[in-house]
Amino acid sequence: MPTPQPPSAPASPEVIEIERALNRITYLSTRARQHNHLMALAGVPLDRAAVALLRQIADSEPLRPGELANRLGVEASHVTRQVQQLQKAGYVSRVPDPDDRRAQRIELTTLGQQAIDRIREAGVRGMQVALSRWSPEELRQLATLFHRMVDDFLAYAVDEDAVQEILAAARPES
Structure with missing residues (x-):
């Protein structure tokens, strides 16, 4: 496995x-028109933030609102408002x-699970059409590489958080 280059080395x-392609994918997948089309296909009247929250809940065990906020990279108050609406x-x-009787966790209801299932089904149908000319082997390779990339991004984010905590602890009090 190649050693990671230091951030100061030229890319x-x-x-x-890859960075350009990811920006294009992000732009295409987060456009309001695309979201509205997906929600219409799924028959689910939710905004993007609500869908992101439901997807995160669906992909994990019930979590505390603070844990959901951390996983989504948003403020806890944002998650609290979304959870109230949902x-x-x-x-x-x-x-x-x-683990703590004073705390609560958030879980999907049957209606929430049905909504996520419909959203995912509509998304997969669209992706199936877009990738219909790809061979099964190309699709397997892409899926493998995407998962590997996400895992590496997550590992980097965790390492960055640890570095930032160490730096913050080492700063002299002003």
């Missing part, structure tokens, strides 16, 4: 192209935290 042309709409419920 390779391949990394520059709870009123019947998509999530609060359950006691088995």
Whole structure:
């Protein structure tokens, strides 16, 4: 496995192209029109933030709102407001935290699971059409590389957080 380059080293042309492609994918996937089209196909009237929260809850065990905020990289107050709205709409419920009776965790309701299933199904149908000319082997390679890239990004983010904590602890008090 190649050693990571220090941040000061110039980026390779391949990394520059990957970053450009990721920006294009992000732009395409986060456009309001694209989101609205996906929600119409799924028959689910949710905004992007609500969908992101529901996806995170669906992909994990019930979590505390603070844990959800950390995983999504947003402020806890943002998650609290979203959870309140989703709870009123019947998509999530609060359950006691088995580790701390004072705390609560957020879990999907049956309605929330059905909504996420429909959203994912609509997204997969669109992706299936877009990638219909790719061979099964190309799709397997892409999936493998995407998962590897995400894992590396997550590992880098954790390392960056640790470095920032160490630097903050080492700073002299002013």
